[in-house]
Amino acid sequence: MKRKQFLKKWSPRLIVVLVFFVIFYAALVTHPTNVFSQKACTSWQLVKNKAFILSHNQLPEIALDTVQAETITEQAKQVPVLMYHYLVPKSLNKEPGNKSVMNTEDFEEGMDYLHREGYYTPTLQELEQYVKGEISLPKKSVVITFDDGYENNLVYAYPILKKYNFKAAVFVIGSKVNESNEPFDPSRKSFLTKAQMEESKDVFEFHSHTYNLHYKGFAKCGSEYAAGLDTKLLKQDMKQMKELGIDTPYFAYPYGNKSTQMMYYLHEEGYRMAFSVRQGFVKPGDNLMKLNRLTVTTGTDLSVLLHPLDGSLE
Numbered sequence: 001m002k003r004k005q006f007l008k009k010w011s012p013r014l015i016v017v018l019v020f021f022v023i024f025y026a027a028l029v030t031h032p033t034n035v036f037s038q039k040a041c042t043s044w045q046l047v048k049n050k051a052f053i054l055s056h057n058q059l060p061e062i063a064l065d066t067v068q069a070e071t072i073t074e075q076a077k078q079v080p081v082l083m084y085h086y087l088v089p090k091s092l093n094k095e096p097g098n099k100s101v102m103n104t105e106d107f108e109e110g111m112d113y114l115h116r117e118g119y120y121t122p123t124l125q126e127l128e129q130y131v132k133g134e135i136s137l138p139k140k141s142v143v144i145t146f147d148d149g150y151e152n153n154l155v156y157a158y159p160i161l162k163k164y165n166f167k168a169a170v171f172v173i174g175s176k177v178n179e180s181n182e183p184f185d186p187s188r189k190s191f192l193t194k195a196q197m198e199e200s201k202d203v204f205e206f207h208s209h210t211y212n213l214h215y216k217g218f219a220k221c222g223s224e225y226a227a228g229l230d231t232k233l234l235k236q237d238m239k240q241m242k243e244l245g246i247d248t249p250y251f252a253y254p255y256g257n258k259s260t261q262m263m264y265y266l267h268e269e270g271y272r273m274a275f276s277v278r279q280g281f282v283k284p285g286d287n288l289m290k291l292n293r294l295t296v297t298t299g300t301d302l303s304v305l306l307h308p309l310d311g312s313l314e
């Protein structure tokens, strides 16, 4: 009897408090203007992600075809994937502090070093097989990648790579693929043309950096992220990339921004391997949809970058 009275007295109040809490929480989540509300918003994102994972089939785990332990000393235990962007001769570099802009002289020095040291440059298909444990790679292996698809990659990097018989992957922004055939001007930002891509396939392989989602337009918890995180836009975008003729299973996240949902939809559309900008090496068994890379820019000493002493990047 007592309990019934207690419930009768307190239940409505409890409901009011709960409703108030839900409204308050929802207001915080939808208007993340300060640190407290951004924290609330982040917690809601976690709940949403969990719900997404529970309601969708899991991405397949990699079944490792383990490479023999005896041979592994001669083979790469981990492989660095180098990330380059824009190349410009030092005398024309107007943004020496920009990590995405690298002096061609430094690029050449790095390639000379890799050549002198006898490095092998696997293709992305070889890297995929390596991560799955299907093949081993020489101890001195390094994957070379370029983001965005600038014309200067062809003008400055291509001849050097070709000279050393190196291969590299370029992640192009589909909508930026150049239509016109204006002469190259090193002081102007220009992108590769389709014809140039076709001509340079002996050195470069071309993959997706989205068709037109290389901008920050997705607001989440008070911050702006790459538009690719908006999965509605992503679906249409992947279609456009295929229509352009870049029908590839390999992808690089613009700004490295990714989410569980994004990885899921990419995988659903046939993408099997994707790169972030998280610093580190790639190892057999890694999650193929979020592989690490190593940023290389003016002043980067490859002999140091490829041999981290403290093991922090291993």
Ligand SMILES: [Zn+2]
Residues within 6 Å of the ligand: 147, 148, 209, 214, 254, 255
């Ligand atoms: Zn980019």
